[in-house]
Amino acid sequence: MKRVTLRPIGTVHSPVREGKAGWGQVTSEIELLPEHAERLDGIEDFSHIQVIFYLDRVTRRERQMRKFHPRDRQDMPLLGAFATRSQRRPNPIGLTTARLLRREGNTLQVKALDALDGTPVLDIKPYSPRHDIHPEATFPEWVRKLDAEREGETR
């Protein structure tokens, strides 16, 4: 199948340079290329945005993994990569709904964006009630269990 080539629209500036953190409390900035500044007009009226980014630190080996346990926990089921939100996927695309704190020119200040410092950003969309909120959705038991455990964490 024909390859897809994308040019990043900007970069994440984050205090988190490596590893994983309690992302919920992390404040970071998305700096877009100056040519894209105008494309942000009107985004400041949304409280949340969806950030699509390229997980450029994911290794070739991680991309090739097909099945694993969520968080590598043996008490969790063995799942295919596409049944998880893990970064171990063939196209390491990150997708996060982040809280939009402020827009200034070509820069967005956001909260809870789980992207390391320097991560290339591919697209930004406004979070939409009609498209993104599906209260009728159902989930497997392991998701509920993991989420309940994380309630106590910052995220």
Add this chain to the structure above:
Amino acid sequence: MKRVTLRPIGTVHSPVREGKAGWGQVTSEIELLPEHAERLDGIEDFSHIQVIFYLDRVTRRERQMRKFHPRDRQDMPLLGAFATRSQRRPNPIGLTTARLLRREGNTLQVKALDALDGTPVLDIKPYSPRHDIHPEATFPEWVRKLDAEREGETR
């Protein structure tokens, strides 16, 4: 900034070959490359999935547009591309939460996927209560107005 090259993981088979439809009632199939079949294991336990795809029919001219009115309606505000869900964006990446009807091997049957027949798929993620449902989110008035108007439509 360094370009990002991605290899599609599969293709959309849809009854919709061109133009726009009332996508809400459209049933389509995502056929992944056989090498990815195993990566879907466990996805059948989710009612909804997020499909990230490449809008390969978007023209160069559409990609270059910076500001426009939603649905080209003059009664709507003039907005930057990143403040809308329009396909007119520099990296034409589509992101849709679709209802998962069935999984069979390397194929997913889905409802309400607004992707034309033949569209390349880049990634699939399970819809997650913790990551994707933000009932506290707020939106500008034009979003509420457009959504209210669409209530009567299939989508």
